[in-house]
Amino acid sequence: MTSVQSAISRFRRDLTIGAAVRGSLIFGAIFCLLGGPAGVFSTSALHGTVVLIAICFTWFVLGYRSIQSSRIAADSPLLIATGQLDEAEKRIDAALKGFSLFKANKLLSLHHFAMLRHAQRRWQESALLCGALLRQRMGAMGGLSRPASLLLADNLLHMGDLPGTYAALGRLYQQRLNLAEALTLQQLQLEYLSRVGAFDAMLAGLKSKVQLAELMPSSLSARTHAFLALAALKTGRIKLSDWLRKRAALLCEVQTLLTERPALAELWPNPAEASGGR
């Protein structure tokens, strides 16, 4: 089992080595292309071409190995989603330990590792990995910063680090999110606001929040409805709270919901009765 600290150190070292190898190969190729006509390779006129071919060959071999290692890790999100965490860990470990010529592969593997630790409910380790990832310059992989920030916010929320969660969520408001990311953000935002007791803010734009909740998978939708019901209850809107609470109970077993989020217990003083009413 890879420790998070060693994975982060290896990740940073591999990025440096990868950049150095890439730079050397590109510099060598340019030198051969320009040095040949300029007469640098004076001992044998065709020597520059041979070196260039060797550089191209090295690039293709290293590139092929990098693509192979990225393919090994490509299934990790699916394995994590289906609960095959040991298999996912093996693949991510192999991808992180293998050499890659391309930075994108390493960034993606570290993100998968953060997802794995999150699925294993090891929030602190997952948060460390997300932090290490977000400190990198993403370049063409800039889109990865959004899921990484969402994951970080969720980890910090689980750890009870509310200022950290606020900062992570704040970063996301400056970015253009796709629908799936917007749904996750809404759910995290509601949970964060309920923790800080900003119940009025939770009910702002209620119609669109309910519409978005309808697009979520059932457990997340139920949780979102339940948090909105809690906010309505706290602000004295009993009829609205009741409507939202009943919807949540139709989508997910109340007992499961309360096990995941005990803060919602106020909505169902008698959970067994609520489940029986489904």
Add this chain to the structure above:
Amino acid sequence: MEVRTLLEVSQPRGRGRWPAFVAGLGMVLAVGVLSMAQRSDGAEQSAQTAISLLMLLALVGLTAYNYHQARARRKEQAQVEAAEELVQLRRWPQAAMALQSVLSRPAYLPMARFQALLYFTSVLSRFHRFDDVIEICDHLLQILPPTAPPVHMIKVTRGMALLRQDRLFDADRAISDLRRFPQSNESGALALLELYRDVKTGHPNEALEMFGVRRDQIARQLGHRVADAYVLAAKAHDLLGHTDAAQAAYEAATLLAPAGELRRRYPEIADLAAKYRQTEAPAEVLA
């Protein structure tokens, strides 16, 4: 545009052969220049210059070609993802336009075409074009291996379209086929399809039995579409004369989805609106 035309036009384009042709030509030229250089003294320097330039040209050309291809693929994938969001947001006319645009030219990525066709079936179902839904499903089932994970969902979509067209015999055969899947008992979508079949064919007891056993599974897998199961259960209770149970199920269904939307999906339940009270959404949500 006709669905058949879209299916033909959107067939994935073959990979261009000209890069391989250019690479081959470059190799022949390089070998030619090398052999000429070996025959004449003092021409080695010029040969190296020519080969270097040739390689530089090939490198730049292939990079530009790959960049263009990658950009076109990314654009196509982004268009399909945008269409998927429109479908999820139920912006049907916009989704129809976006998907028609993707499908009206040869696809770069077979997977993007597959996704676009799958989303297109949702749009066509919304507009009650069930013949076209069945045609797309049949096409997808032809190109996919029988054990591919999406096959089950495509067959369920096809089964639902057959039921909506009152092709009950074909629908029943489709359901029997789906039942042969190893994990058919774990499919909420199949449970909903069977529930609809039982209500449509006048077997309310079987429908209610199915609803009782599979309700939680449907909710877990289909989210808000569990409203469909509740409204079909309400219809089954109504057929049996269980008015209180029908009322409770109808209230649960309309708690999750508007009555009009449920009627659009299942015309058979239209009479329930006059018989039973629906759940009204609070004013704050309607505002």
